[in-house]
Amino acid sequence: QVQLVESGGGSVQGGGSLRLSCAATGARSSYSMNCLAWFRQAPGKEREGVASIDPNGDTRYLESVKGRFTISEDISKNTLYLQMNSLQPEDTAIYYCAAASVWCGNWYLAWVYKAWGQGTQVTVSS
Numbered sequence: 001q002v003q004l005v006e007s008g009g010g011s012v013q014g015g016g017s018l019r020l021s022c023a024a025t026g027a028r029s030s031y032s033m034n035c036l037a038w039f040r041q042a043p044g045k046e047r048e049g050v051a052s053i054d055p056n057g058d059t060r061y062l063e064s065v066k067g068r069f070t071i072s073e074d075i076s077k078n079t080l081y082l083q084m085n086s087l088q089p090e091d092t093a094i095y096y097c098a099a100a101s102v103w104c105g106n107w108y109l110a111w112v113y114k115a116w117g118q119g120t121q122v123t124v125s126s
Contacts, residue, residue, distance in 0.1 A: 002031040002115045004097050009120030016087050016124070022080040022097030022117055028055060035104040037113065038071060038082045040093035040122075049108035050095070051082060060107050065091075087124045094119040 008020040020038070028034070037052035051061045051071035059071050070083040080097055098113035106112055 002026055002033060002099055004099060004115055004117035006095065006097050006117040006120040009095060009122045011123040011125065012087055014088055014124055014126050017083070017085045018087065018122060019084070020082040020095055020097075020120060020122075022082075024078040024080070024099070027078055028075070031099070031115075032101045033099040033115075034102060035100040035107055035112070036071075036073065036080050037098050037100070037104070037107055038080075039096045039098055039110060039113075040091075041096070041119075042090075042093040045093075047096070047110050049110070052104045052107035053080070054104045058104070060104060062108070084122070087122075089124045089126045091122060092124050093122060095122050096120075 003025040005023045038050040041047040053059050053071045068086045073080045096119045097117045099115040100113045
């Protein structure tokens with residue numbers, strides 16, 4: 001089972017930026033990870049998909065983060081990233097990275113992911 005470890009969370013003012021990282025214990029191929037994604041969960045709300053990337057580099061985003069967030073990966077480092085710009089208070093949540101053996105057709109569904117990181121807190125003040 002692959003292990004995922006997030007880092008990079010913190011507190012910023014509205015309009016600021018953060019970059020989250022998610023380090024995996026191995027390469028995509030060694031664990032048959034096809035869909036990598038970022039999810040977030042705010043207090044009292046359900047976990048929601050923020051962005052995903054598949055082995056071809058195709059990306060998908062939650063509508064509310066399009067144009068502000070960018071998902072990417074460094075295959076040589078087995079690391080997934082989420083660059084978050086123009087952050088807004090409503091982006092405040094715990095952010096999780098996740099990996100699935102299936103491709104990203106249903107990337108926004110949390111149940112398709114078999115591996116999750118421990119989460120990193122992002123707090124945006126107004």
